[in-house]
Amino acid sequence: MRPIATTRAATGTETGKLAVWWVLASEVVIFGGLLASYVMFRLGHPEWADAAAVTNTHIGAFNTFVLLTSSLTAVLAHQAAERGDGKSAAKFLYFTIGGAAVFIGVKTYEWWYEISHGYTITSNGFWAFYYTAAGLHAFHVIAGAIIMAFVARDAAKNLELHRVELIGIYWHFVDIVWIFLFPLLYIAK
Amino acid sequence: MVEPAVDLTHGHAHDDHAHHGPQGWLKYLWSTDHKVIAMQYMFTGMFMALVGGFMAYVFRMQLAFPDISVPGWGGVVSMGEYNSLVTNHGTIMIFWVAMPVLLAAFGNYLIPLMVGADDMVFPKINRLSFQVFFVSTIVILASLFVEGGGFAGAWTAYPPLSADATYNLTPLGSTLWVIGVGLEFVAFLLGGINFITTLMNSRAPGMRAFDVPLVVWMIVVASILFMLSVGPLLAGAIMLVFDQTIGTGFYNPATGGDPILWQHLFWFFGHPEVYVVLLPAMGVVIEIITTFARKKVFGYRIVIFTVVATGVLSFFVWAHHQFIAGIDPRMANIFTITTLLISVPIAELCFVYIATLYGGSIRLTTPMLWALAFVAEFLIGGVTGIFLGAAGADIYFHDTYFVLAHFHYTFFPIAIIGTYAAFTYWFPKMFGKMMDDRLGKWHFWLTIIPFNMIFIPLFVLGMGGQHRRISNYSSFSELAGDGFQSVRIFATISLLIMLAAQLIFFYNCWKSWRSGPKAPKNPWKANSLEWTTESPPPHGNWRPDRMPVVYRGPYEYSVPDREEDYWPQNEPDGAPLQVVDPDAGEQGR
Amino acid sequence: MNSFFEFFRFEGFDPLIEVASSYAADIDGLIWLVLLVVGFWFLVAEGVFFWFILKFRAQPGRRADYIDGKNKKHKRWITVPHLLVLGFDVLIIVVSFNVWYKIKMDLPENPDCHVRVIGQQWAWTFQHAGADCELDTADDIFTVDELHVENNKVYHFELQATDVLHSFSVPVWRIKQDAIPGRSITGWFQPTEIGEFDVQCAEICGFGHSVMAAQVMVEDAETHAAWVAENTPVTEVAEAAVEGSAAAPAPAGMEDR
Ligand code: HEA
Ligand code: HEA
């Protein structure tokens, strides 16, 4: 039985949505701290540009495209859920998960390539940030995809459809973090 | 550690919860009831307070009687052990005592009861929060016993010392320390989401934002502060663990890193953190003062606005811990300004508390004594912060015992005095028994007097130039004299008295719980909603068809032209007490 | 000016801290000022607080007043002190600025002499400039845990660390500055009292932090000159030492980021 507390909405906004926004607020400062540190270091170390030049902008751009597309399907899933169409909401969520899988796959290849060419996390400061920031982001992608799988499973049965929107908000956040990471790690050379 | 919670809450909270899931004591570990989770946090915190207190005992014995075998420790405290004891004393007292008890235990216990809800909005996340916290507790305790000993680089963990085992000599201990603290942060993030959303969305029908008891406001503002400040440090902790374990060089100047980065990340969190623990204690104290002075708060909204102002300002003062740490000296000026400015809202809070007493009808019960002592003692801690905030004076005071005494005069009132205030005030509600007031007063005086006798001398030592984190002052000719040593001995003996006095407290708890008089619903004649249900409250807090409805703010004491000098929040105007709207609780969605 | 700490002297215990540098008295003066300001507020706050507690104890038949602090007349009791506190804050800030500026920002030009201070786990190395008062020349004198300076001379110091953070603290001079590996921090002092004083390491630096002590020997001109003359190394040895030092504690390019 659900507590009565869960069914109230004194602010007029669904509790789950409030919670997601607060989660994101605390996530923003995690990435904010990491990226601010990176930017400070980068400004102090012009020579890091040499290391940044090694990163593969094309792969990065492709992954950006994949994530943006997956965000689009997340939006479509939300729209379907609004219509009460759990089946297609689930379908779009599975698309999004597919996008996540492609993203991680590409990332794995990219890292494997870089590591096998001797650019490891201990090589220098740039690479340390590169692997840490992208790794933390990838961790969020994987975690988000797993949660999304549960949401999709329920949605297919037309259960807990409001969660489709919540996981969508989270997914946009993961996307936006990458939008910051891509120029900082790949484009700035 | 959790087991005591089992016994004490047994039978009341959980009869109707037993059908599914694991049986026996495991059932309590898996309970989602906010009151059970509160107890779990509280007893874990109480246990850790004993651990932290024991550590203080051991290293204070070493300071008073250098290089003798400390009874109970089983030997002489070596220099490495000393550092490790101090480090873990600080870490445990802040992260495993002050936060779990004031924020998590009382937050969990009070928020749903005070806003008139039957539970937190996400009971399972709440349970997960405690479970993560429990794991973190095991990690930090385990870190004390690994090879090389517990981490010994101070609770601030400045690299390169903390980042490199060749410097700190505790390879495993330092990594477990970071992981333990990191897990603890995650636990409080999970808990904080519940606190914030429960206040926002699950208030009883009729309860507007300004009808919420101040303690709830303060716990929630504290949770928000925590949430918005801890992120950078979590990122920093990841970098620190990588430096320790896989040899990255984020904080290593030799590879282009910067040790000062950590200090910024740490204190950007660290200063808001002190208000994270301060605010819940402040909230507890104002609840108690209003109840026992039978007075309305002098300026409810002023309090909320100043608390928010303090919260905002607290994000801009962090570098006052780094005045002489090699930051740009021009920055010190900016942080001197912000640091001194923060005295304004805090002073305002103190003035409001004092003004609330004016015209009151003050009853000096045990909880009231603790609450008043909080104000009196915290003022000492607060004003000594001003010496440190003035950058010019901090050149001399930084890392001396003056700083140490300053923050014990803030932390002790918060974590010990505030906790005892809250504990004795809500004991009847939590355990359904009244506490013995006479024993309570003995415990109070035998804690407060020795407390001052411990820490006032430490101010004097600090002014004499005695630095922190030094196990034996015999290397420093200016500090090795008998005069200094007798002050150290005086402080340690006072500590022994205080520790002994805690036995009174535990005896009182045990005795009252076993054979104290049964507590009525509202023993203090207070207004807020937790006093409108049974002591202790049943699972779900109120009968589902009797959820409270709110008609006014929580501080309507001594309203003229009323017979009673209190006016519970759920009592409709003009009507007698028991009327409750049966449809209450169904709102929204 | 009298030392602030005189105040806290009592029988058998003497935390009186000597004023032994040109700016120590400035810091003491600032501490005095803060003590007066916050001491005043502290006494007022505590006084009113206890007075209220005594005056408004519960009495049978008397009921508490109903004051919500909302009307202007009542609010004044909060807003006026609050503005006053703000004013006092500004006073403290201004004085603190002056002290801070003098000690940490305004490096006196043309110092009489230089010294390099190097912290490492768990000892202090002092590189004295020698007779020519220039660092990194052949006549530099290296000592461990013993700093020799001449009274009343203005010194610039360069503070470095080789492993972890340390902090160079001489209580009688009221000086304290963290030493950071990879950086070289410049500061100054001017001793004004002859004698031997403690140097403490004020930043935890590992196992031996408790024993990372050193001494400063403040000497009059003759004694100091004699000490320099006696300890100036013979040239070949000195050159080797200079090379060694230039390589170890301060690699090129790491001075400032
Ligand atoms: C909960 C704990 C807590 C609280 C509330 C505070 C409150 C304050 N602290 Fe403290 N502080 C710590 C815990 C806390 N601190 C800890 C743990 C450390 C050391 C960490 C470490 O290094 O290990 C520390 C260290 C510390 C330093 C660094 C010292 C150093 O290492 O060199 C400074 C410097 O500015 C400082 C300042 C302040 C100030 C200005 C306040 C203010 O918020 C106080 C404001 C309150 C008042 C001022 C009192 C009420 C006002 C009046 C009665 C009016 C009159 C006042 C004026 C006219 C100004 N603190
Ligand atoms: C909340 C914070 C807190 C608390 C309460 C305390 C309590 C005490 N502290 Fe602690 N201390 C710190 C935080 C705290 N400390 C920090 C952050 C540091 C710095 C560490 C560093 O340098 O890295 C420090 C360092 C520190 C030092 C400096 C060591 C050094 O630098 O060399 C000393 C020295 O005397 C000291 C002494 C004491 C003493 C005697 C107590 C006594 O008051 C302890 C007595 C304990 C009890 C009396 C426990 C009784 C309570 C209960 C049984 C709880 C009941 C629970 C419920 C009702 C739920 N502390």
Ligand code: CUA
């Ligand atoms: Cu060097 Cu402490």
Ligand SMILES: [Cu+2]
């Ligand atoms: Cu601070």
